[in-house]
Amino acid sequence: MAIFNLIYLSCGMVGLLLLAYKIRALRSSWGSPRVVALISTVSFSAFAILFAAPANITWINWVSGVPNFAALLVYSLVVGFAGSSFALVLFWRYPVVQAWQRVRLIVVSYGSIIAAMIVLFFKSEVDEERQVDFDTFYATQPTVAVFLFIYLVATAVGCGGQAYHCWQGARDEAISARPWLARGLRWYSATGLFPVAFAVIKLFVLLMNWFGERSFDVLSLAAPLMASLSIFPLVIAMALPVFGPRRPSPSLWVRRWRTYFALRPLHRALVHVNPGIVLVAPGKFLNPHHRVRRQIIELNDWRWALTPYFDLTVGEAATSLARGASLPKDEVAAVVEAAQLRAAGSSGGRSRAPKRRPASEIVDGTDLAAEHDRWVRISRAYQHSPIVDAAVADAARVEAAGGMD
Structure with missing residues (x-):
């Protein structure tokens, strides 16, 4: 019993957390048929799994005063889940007016099935409480057999329809162009297959019981545990379309940290x-995207502040040395910029009267990735390029010689 309680209660709590999240997230859309179908699907699923725990079965039977009333309650919730999940995917696939023509039939059909189950239950002789083997214990009683048959067929049809329409929907051209939505629908399809498998196994065991074969009863006990696990693909299915597009790429996250540490010395x-102007927003200390964005903003600000102190002789010397070393065009620009920043940023460079360069000579990155790459090249040149060291040293010697004259 302990393992049954653990699995059912754990899965049920996951379902309740999902329900609470969905109610909070969709509270502004109450009244929409899609939202009603979605909340109904999650509610039926979560409470069916939660109430199926043996500990809750005992409590429900005691509170109701009806032996095995928990079986009627749980099975009715499962049928409600099958019908609402089928309706939900129809609302997803078709316009509301068109979907409602089919959903109306589902509501009437599944409502009638639950009503028939109630009548059959109370017409049956089920006075001995059975927590986990209600189906097999009473399988050969005619009214219970019909009760179980319509419950299982309704579950298989509803969840099978959900699985089919979700799979077909994921292949629609309009949806396949949105990969996270398509992935979510495939997980919804998988969610429907769990109850379908559960219903097929239960129907098989019911048929075997009618033929007097009891060796398969153990499958009837295991099937509900398998069905309860459908709550996990349901959580994934609902999360993927919402959080998938927001999921940060691990490779991009690593690249941003590499960029951050490459720019840090400069x-x-x-x-x-x-x-x-140095700023790290609260809660963003470990966010590499924010940290690099702030580095670029601050470096550009400091560059513009230093631009009036750029020395044309430093730039010319760095350009000449870089071209003599046959550096690529981007590297030449990075070396020249690094040399100018080194010279202007030193106390000697900034002690001179400012000489603003023409605006056309100042090149700014226009693309975010290009801006990152440009500043990384400048930072590396600033730290490691012997050409930068030579150009700045030559300018310093020229300035010192001019001062002696």
Whole structure:
């Protein structure tokens, strides 16, 4: 009994958490047929699994005062889940007006099935409480057999229809163009297959019982446990279309941290220009996207502050040395920029009167990725390029010689 309680209660609590999340997330859309169908599907599923725990079965039977009333309650909830999940996918696949023509039939049919189950239950002799083997214990009683048969067929048809329409919907051209939505529908399809398998196994065992074969009864005990696990693909199915598109790419996350650490030495070297603008937003310290974005903003701000102090002789010397070393065009630009920043950022460079360069000579990145790459090249040149060291040193010697004259 302990394992039954553990599985049913755990899965039921997951379903209740999902229900609470969906009610909160969709509270502004109450009244929409799709939302009503969605909330009904999650509610029926969560409470059916929760009430199927043997501990809750005993409590429900005691509170109701009707032996095995929990079986009627749980089975009715399962039928409600099958019908609402079938209606839900029809609302997803078709316009509301068109879907409602079919959903109306589902509501009437499944409502009638639950009503018939209630009548059959109370017409049956089920006075001995059975927590986990109600089906096999009473299988040969005619009214119970019909009760079980319509319950299982309704479950198989409803959940099978859900699985089929979800799978077909995922293949629709309009939906397949939205990969996360298509993945979510495939998981919904898988969710429907669990109750279908459960119903098929139960029907098989019921048929065997009528032929007097009891060796398959153990399958009837295992089938509900398998069906309860459908709550997990249901959670995944509902989460994928919402959170999938927001999921940060692990490779992009790693690349952003690499960019951050590549820019960090240059950022630290120039922070003295205006340390007041350095900012890390609350809660974003470990967010590499935010950290790199702030680095780029601050580096661009410091660059513009230093631009009036750029020395044309430093730029010309760095350009000449870089071209002499046969560097690619991007690397030449990075070396020249790094040399200018090094010279202007030093106390000597900024002690001179500012000489603003023409705006046309100042090149800014226009694409985010290109901007990242440009600043990474500048940072590496600033730290490691011997050409930057040579150009700045030559300019310093020229300036010193001019001062002696």
